[in-house]
Amino acid sequence: MTDILQSRAPPPQPKNRLSRREPAAKQILEMLRERIVKGDLAPGARIVERTVCAEMNVSRTPLREALKLLAIDGLVQISQHKGATVMPFTPEEALQLFEVLSGLEGLAAELAVSRIANATLADLRAKHDQMRTHFDRGEKDAYFELNSAIHTAIVEAAGNPILASTHHALLLRAKRGRYMAIVDPHRWREAFDEHEAVMDAFAKKDAKRAGEVWRTHLIHTGETVADVLRAAMPD
Amino acid sequence: MTDILQSRAPPPQPKNRLSRREPAAKQILEMLRERIVKGDLAPGARIVERTVCAEMNVSRTPLREALKLLAIDGLVQISQHKGATVMPFTPEEALQLFEVLSGLEGLAAELAVSRIANATLADLRAKHDQMRTHFDRGEKDAYFELNSAIHTAIVEAAGNPILASTHHALLLRAKRGRYMAIVDPHRWREAFDEHEAVMDAFAKKDAKRAGEVWRTHLIHTGETVADVLRAAMPD
DNA sequence: AAAATAAAAATGGCATGCAATTTGATTGTC
DNA sequence: GACAATCAAATTGCATGCCATTTTTATTTT
Numbered sequence: 222m223t224d225i226l227q228s229r230a231p232p233p234q235p236k237n238r239l240s241r242r243e244p245a246a247k248q249i250l251e252m253l254r255e256r257i258v259k260g261d262l263a264p265g266a267r268i269v270e271r272t273v274c275a276e277m278n279v280s281r282t283p284l285r286e287a288l289k290l291l292a293i294d295g296l297v298q299i300s301q302h303k304g305a306t307v308m309p310f311t312p313e314e315a316l317q318l319f320e321v322l323s324g325l326e327g328l329a330a331e332l333a334v335s336r337i338a339n340a341t342l343a344d345l346r347a348k349h350d351q352m353r354t355h356f357d358r359g360e361k362d363a364y365f366e367l368n369s370a371i372h373t374a375i376v377e378a379a380g381n382p383i384l385a386s387t388h389h390a391l392l393l394r395a396k397r398g399r400y401m402a403i404v405d406p407h408r409w410r411e412a413f414d415e416h417e418a419v420m421d422a423f424a425k426k427d428a429k430r431a432g433e434v435w436r437t438h439l440i441h442t443g444e445t446v447a448d449v450l451r452a453a454m455p456d
Numbered sequence: 457m458t459d460i461l462q463s464r465a466p467p468p469q470p471k472n473r474l475s476r477r478e479p480a481a482k483q484i485l486e487m488l489r490e491r492i493v494k495g496d497l498a499p500g501a502r503i504v505e506r507t508v509c510a511e512m513n514v515s516r517t518p519l520r521e522a523l524k525l526l527a528i529d530g531l532v533q534i535s536q537h538k539g540a541t542v543m544p545f546t547p548e549e550a551l552q553l554f555e556v557l558s559g560l561e562g563l564a565a566e567l568a569v570s571r572i573a574n575a576t577l578a579d580l581r582a583k584h585d586q587m588r589t590h591f592d593r594g595e596k597d598a599y600f601e602l603n604s605a606i607h608t609a610i611v612e613a614a615g616n617p618i619l620a621s622t623h624h625a626l627l628l629r630a631k632r633g634r635y636m637a638i639v640d641p642h643r644w645r646e647a648f649d650e651h652e653a654v655m656d657a658f659a660k661k662d663a664k665r666a667g668e669v670w671r672t673h674l675i676h677t678g679e680t681v682a683d684v685l686r687a688a689m690p691d
Numbered sequence: 692a693a694a695a696t697a698a699a700a701a702t703g704g705c706a707t708g709c710a711a712t713t714t715g716a717t718t719g720t721c
Numbered sequence: 722g723a724c725a726a727t728c729a730a731a732t733t734g735c736a737t738g739c740c741a742t743t744t745t746t747a748t749t750t751t
Contacts (some may be wrong), residue, residue, distance in 0.1 A: 280706045285704045317618045324563030383552045515736045537743045
């Protein structure tokens, strides 16, 4: 490791490193987050400071900062003197996560109905229609992309920044499920129907119904993810 | 302030400092949090690193860590190269905060109705009855104490740790309103009635109604806090 | 007085080193 | 072989020091 440290002093123009484009801490954070979310780092895996420091060629300071933020996000677990490990993602946690998301997004939908601007609603509808196309063609990736965008759009349409940020934080954790969720056709249709129902409620300005439908949608999604996780888990 | 620094070198046995009972960062965090929540540090006030470092006799490292955590909590604002300032607490923010809390606690109430254990429910009722006594006697402090306990108890009865921690984080911010909220008698009665209504819904195992009542209660509380803030603000 | 400029003070973002604590592995003992 | 004692590796929580930026503040200059 001393080699690594030496290798950046001797060079005439030390322009390399990680490049100072972005703070090292942020780069580490994003790198680790992505690897965790994508399942690249297995749940329960230890994250040894020295190792990562050496790999990324940074000191402990930014790494530890990143780890603490990830711990707050619920992606890693830091236990005293045992270091950081990748937080396991269990079916139970998925259910809990989506349960909270249902409360948040259900509220968002309810509020959005009366607060959304016409132009934004039109935009939302456009997204939905485009998503329908992908649904019809069975294009999962494109569908998911728009699906996420729609969920976020509804939350933002509620016009409550605190709601939006709280939602964002939880969604980050929930994304861990996405990469495993190979949707079963029947559930896919059901999910899409729920999206249609919400769009319908928006069109009719039926706030209460929008909220109810959306809450249900989120709960169902949670159950689906939990099922997938259960199926994917050996024990 | 240099006096403070000097005063710890000369002594023979430097046993003081902050005492190493708890991590310095945590002590600073709690100290700052309390002072902000209680309004001891005025909204918008700058928090100068060096000054606080000198006062608390710690280095910048733990202080900056504490500030970052407070920023995540939404109690301080950190702008590039301008440092940390105490986040203002506006009527708008209060409304937003309680709006989100209504989503969270409303969900909690709904879930709790079916998940709460009998013993816990009995405990909850006991708390409520005791609170009624304080209400009748007009004992604000004791009332508020139990009021908080009841809200938290309902959230915990939902049996969802993620919901509980999300709620906890937001409640921390909302507490800033508590210390200014000199309740108007009419609103106080209304609030208490809402508590009664929830207890009633719990008794009848009417989840939906519990959720509705509780959501309304939180929204009303938000409006009350916002009113107080508006009244308390000169501009 | 307004504007331009220079000097000082803060902040951001690290790297490095250290003492205290804890965990784990190694070794020695009964 | 179970159990205790020991020792090395890790981790935590800081302190300290750098250095580049960016305000802020003071000082000059129009």
